[in-house]
Amino acid sequence: MLDWFRQASVAVAVTVAVSIVSDPQIALAKPGFPANTNIYSIAELPVTKTEQAGKLLLSDSPEMVPDDGIMYQDTVSGDVRLFFHHVNATKELKKIVVLLVNESDTAADVVVNQYGLGGPSLDYLAVGKLAQLNYLNQEEVELIEVPAGGTALLEPVLNQTVIAPDALVNGIYDFHTKTPVRVVTMMLPVEADPAEFVKLARVLPADSQRLRGTFPGRDRLIVPNEAYHSVNQGVVAITLADHKLDTYVSGIDATDGSATLNYGNYGVMYKVFLPTAFEQKYAVYLNPRGGEYAGALKVKYRHQQETTIGTPADKLFFGSKTVKDVAHIGDYAGGQSLWLTFSPPGASNLPVKIILAPAAK
CATH class of the missing domain: 2.60.120 (Jelly Rolls)
Known part of the structure; x- marks a missing residue:
């Protein structure tokens, strides 16, 4: 999924802007x-x-993520959209991932039917615009199997993407699952295993804007x-x-x-x-x-x-x-x-x- 996004450094803002208008x-x-x-x-x-109908998971608080941990999580089923928007506000290289956790005794089939990803970049407007363009232009369907009692990454490429200090990542993902899954957005060290990290990760406090939650409609x-x-x-x-x-x-x-x-x-x-x-x-x-x-x-x-x-x-x-x-x-x-x-x-x-x-x- 999203092979073009495979990168290990911050995208140059000028390059992002040119790709948008061209x-x-x-x-x-x-x-x-x-x-x-x-x-x-x-x-x-x-x-x-x-x-x-459908649920919206919003993960935008803390927007400026000050430490490793969970920015937002909830257990959902049915038609779901996840919108995440986070900046690495530390002075170290990090990664920001979305983990699907299946706590049931049957496998969960998660069908991703539309998605868009922007960043990482220091040009926040370019990131938001690119995420929307990719979402609106995307027509592929992806199937993710989350094993019983196991985990899977919603977007595997994020686990291979280094987020430099002050860089932003923005994603929009629509998916459907009959089996409830816990959706976890989190920031963690570059070398950490998300499936292991989530077991001990703490939920980070919301910032003053409190832009996170689960919303109907x-x-x-x-x-x-x-x-x-x-x-x-x-x-x-x-x-x-x-x-x-x-x-x-x-x-x-x-x-x-x-x-x-x-x-x-x-x-x-x-x-x-x-x-x-x-x-x-x-x-x-x-x-x-x-x-x-x-x-x-x-x-x-x-x-x-x-x-x-x-x-x-x-x-x-x-x-x-x-x-x-x-x-x-x-x-x-x-x-x-x-x-x-x-x-x-x-x-x-x-x-x-x-x-x-x-x-x-």
Whole structure:
């Protein structure tokens, strides 16, 4: 799994950034955002939001990992997504792994059906963006057998990857298991055996952000209440991950039983369907509202055309010190099926707005 990721040193940030913008599947941004639009007062498009089945395991606390130990763990079954985002905050070389522990008396078949990995790198925005691009572009299915009373690595290459001080690793893994397994994210010495290390490893205290836990509803469906009419409605927006119009998911930190909130909805996959009026061509943009942002979107158009688009596509990130930046996702014919897959990228700032506008003539 992920042979390209096999490396023993920190990736050079410039190299990561170049690989992102040179990917042939990523459409380049182009101008056309309606002139004279007041970015501060765009009308909100009424939508219905529905949380869908599945669990989200979030492991992002402590984000800056100060010592060897377990960052997060929980025993789960069914459809699961793991989002982990950790920095080696020690002065030594380390490795960060995800171990599957089967404490039952029957073998567990874990089917990994989508995944993306970014890093290790000192460029945190590049890591978060690359993890999303790899996740959205990945189509392989992997089977991991975890023996009864035994363990297996969710991503074996991480056990061979050295994480330098201050380097970040970000992973997004979707999997299914009928047999309950304990999912453990942990940092440990480079030469340590994860299966042995976990037996004595302590759970590290959460940091002040407390971004870890198990959350219901790993996917969120967003559907406007009525079809968008570009001629009549002009420029409108759908706000995501602001905790006002779009609330954060709440869950439980399984390490201590406390309630927790996923500030930013990291790891939640949004499926956004955009019904539109016929004979009205329109444009779609992504607008970061919280600061520096580097991510990706998957677009499915007319039920078959799928494209992964960097947000932004022509550079690593945007949104620094301004809320006026927009990334052009594309122009589309009205009345045709259009789906967007969006998720808050690691290391980026939220919220964002998906903006619909009449297409430039």
